[in-house]
Amino acid sequence: MITLSTNQVYPVIWKEDRVLLIDQNKLPTEYTFVEISRSDDMAQAIKTMIVRGAPAIGVAAAYGMYLGAREIETDNRDEFLTRLEQVAQMLRQTRPTAVNLFWAIAQMQKTASQTIGSVDYLKQVMLETAKKINAEDIQTCQAIGDAGLKVLPSKPDKLCLLTHCNAGALATAGYGTALGVVRSAWRAERLARVYADETRPRLQGARLTSWECVQEGIPVTVITDNMAAHCMKQGLIDAVVVGADRIAANGDTANKIGTYSLAIVAKAHNVPFFVAAPLSTIDFELDNGNKIPIEERHPSEIYQIGDTVICPTGVEFYNPAFDVTPAELISAIITEHGAVPPNQLKQFQSN
């Protein structure tokens, strides 16, 4: 059982008979929770990014499967499993890129179909499974953070790490993946500062990564996405650490839009480029990243910042939320089982 430490951030919390989600669209100006008691509301919360980040989406979907199971009124096992598939389909259609969503849904369906007993008992076991997925992800992130320490550059001074988007506690069950490495480096007194890409268009870096760092007293500098090359040329960045939404078997990695260009810039400046992610983010069904589905989101994310419209009418928009970084641009993939070069991921396939 994981003890939730008070000063930590947990974006998805089961409380009594409902799920509490930190409303990440309101951060950093408001730290509020949304209560979710229905599966359709959980689907909407994922789609509208109240909860976001690959592992966090997986945990939210796991609870969404339980909430949907709770809504099914039947004692007939076959009918229950058939209607549970409709809940799964609704949740699958929320966001296409983060494989953790599909992994968590499949875990919940496997629990239901492999559990012997009454429908009520199946529902109880599903809730326990969702709680287990939640608790295990926190442990996984802490292991990723500590594994990252072994591959970060060693230098006499403390390190400056650049990250993109938010792969922190808010994007996971807690502690974070890329920010998990940051937290572990900070606690090991090896970190001087984080440079956080603001990460257009939804500004997860400026809004969320910076908020997490400030909460923890970690020095953080927010830069616009187009400043990363200049910072590297000035020697300000010792390494880049990012999260992932889906990693193919060869190590090609889908992550927030802008990650690919950041990897190219890091290569050009001989700056190590690390991806931090749990094994649940690796899609061994895909040989490479060419077929990773890339979510396209509403153009208003580009043409509007808050209430301010920044583009004239009459223009068209292209808003892919992710891009794919080829494995050859990645120095190592940091997992809960250790950091490996991208071409050595297959050793984890049986885990």
Ligand SMILES: CSC[C@H]1O[C@H](OP(=O)(O)O)[C@H](O)[C@@H]1O
């Ligand atoms: C811990 S992985 C988080 C991953 O998810 C983010 O995408 P979004 O904010 O759209 O859910 C981003 O790609 C992060 O790296």
